[in-house]
Amino acid sequence: MDRQPGLSVRLKLTLSYAGFLMVAGTLLLAVVWVFLLRYVPEVINTPPSRDWPAIPPPAVPDRNALVEAFLPKVLLVLGFLLVFGLVGGWILAGSMLAPLNRIAHATRLAANGSLSHRIVLEGRSDEFRELADAFDTMLARLEAHDAEQRRFAANASHELRTPLAITQTLLDVARNDPSRDTSDLVDRLHFVNARAIDLTEALLLLSRANQRSFSRARVDLSLIAEEAAETLLPLAEKRDITIEVSGEVASTDGSHALLLQMTTNLVHNAIVHNLPEQGTVWVSTGVHAHHAILVVENTGEMLSRQLVSTLAEPFQRGTERVRNDHAGVGLGLAIVQSIAQAHDGTVTLTPRTDGGLCVTVRLPAALG
Numbered sequence: 171m172d173r174q175p176g177l178s179v180r181l182k183l184t185l186s187y188a189g190f191l192m193v194a195g196t197l198l199l200a201v202v203w204v205f206l207l208r209y210v211p212e213v214i215n216t217p218p219s220r221d222w223p224a225i226p227p228p229a230v231p232d233r234n235a236l237v238e239a240f241l242p243k244v245l246l247v248l249g250f251l252l253v254f255g256l257v258g259g260w261i262l263a264g265s266m267l268a269p270l271n272r273i274a275h276a277t278r279l280a281a282n283g284s285l286s287h288r289i290v291l292e293g294r295s296d297e298f299r300e301l302a303d304a305f306d307t308m309l310a311r312l313e314a315h316d317a318e319q320r321r322f323a324a325n326a327s328h329e330l331r332t333p334l335a336i337t338q339t340l341l342d343v344a345r346n347d348p349s350r351d352t353s354d355l356v357d358r359l360h361f362v363n364a365r366a367i368d369l370t371e372a373l374l375l376l377s378r379a380n381q382r383s384f385s386r387a388r389v390d391l392s393l394i395a396e397e398a399a400e401t402l403l404p405l406a407e408k409r410d411i412t413i414e415v416s417g418e419v420a421s422t423d424g425s426h427a428l429l430l431q432m433t434t435n436l437v438h439n440a441i442v443h444n445l446p447e448q449g450t451v452w453v454s455t456g457v458h459a460h461h462a463i464l465v466v467e468n469t470g471e472m473l474s475r476q477l478v479s480t481l482a483e484p485f486q487r488g489t490e491r492v493r494n495d496h497a498g499v500g501l502g503l504a505i506v507q508s509i510a511q512a513h514d515g516t517v518t519l520t521p522r523t524d525g526g527l528c529v530t531v532r533l534p535a536a537l538g
Contacts, residue, residue, distance in 0.1 A: 183263035192251055261365045326394055333366040414450065432531070435506050461515075464531040467522060469524070470525050473527060
């Protein structure tokens with residue numbers, strides 16, 4: 171936005187300080203003047219002395235003499251107050267606005283793409299320091315978000331490039347060998363294309379969750395859990411996995427579609443990354459400390475805390491980058507975390523002592 175040039179804040183504060191000092195000094199001198207005039211008559215009549223004219227009467231100033239003596243001093247004092255107010259106001263305003271100059275400098279650096287700079291304003295807490303601390307916190311979050319987006323973009327590009335490269339290779343083979351049976355080629359192209367479509371849809375869902383572009387309504391996590399378990403029951407039976415759903419009503423405000431996707435991702439992840447046979451998935455809901463809680467646990471191999479801490483990152487699939495019909499595209503838990511954060515919630519991943527993973531989602535409970 172183009173604006174006309176104006177006075178700086180420092181100059182405005184300086185003029186304000188000087189003006190206030192002048193007004194206060196003028197009022198003070200006016201009070202003194204009124205007080206003096208109250209006790210000094212306009213004309214003072216002095217009775218003649220007995221020794222007059224040998225001894226003249228004492229000189230007693232009247233009001234006119236007081237005006238002649240007082241007015242120059244008033245002008246001198248007002249001039250001193252004006253100079254003192256301007257100089258002192260300029261120095262005081264500069265000292266007061268110094269934190270704003272540092273904040274403005276950090277803002278310009280951030281606007282130019284430097285998010286690593288921090289203000290770190292010293293001293294005790296006041297309005298300027300609260301503003302600086304809030305700005306530092308914002309910069310830290312922006313830097314972390316920027317790093318996450320860069321890493322995500324790099325991983326997404328790599329993941330999308332793989333199916334495209336495979337497709338290109340298969341097409342080149344078919345073109346160079348026209349006599350080759352195309353049925354196998356079509357099946358492989360169909361599989362690779364399906365994986366690319368799944369990845370694209372997951373990326374779009376993740377973007378939608380990050381943008382929070384959804385309407386909110388009352389949602390019961392217990393019903394969501396039952397719906398997700400029922401949807402994935404055929405997959406669980408195929409892999410000899412038992413799904414147990416329990417818990418109480420846990421209502422929250424959010425998107426039914428996104429929360430269902432979040433729960434489905436968790437249950438799907440628990441089924442896929444489970445024991446080869448006779449595994450179990452536990453899904454429970456509840457309300458605790460004004461939070462609607464969803465817990466999904468599964469049996470499986472032993473997991474270290476270091477590995478678990480990376481599972482919510484995009485395109486992380488645990489110890490192996492498994493690629494089968496149900497391995498997913500590596501965005502399941504990343505989508506879960508983004509959906510939870512979009513609903514002002516948190517996701518906690520902890521390894522189970524007996525093997526497997528426990529995922530706890532905490533969302534704000536619905537009021538009323």
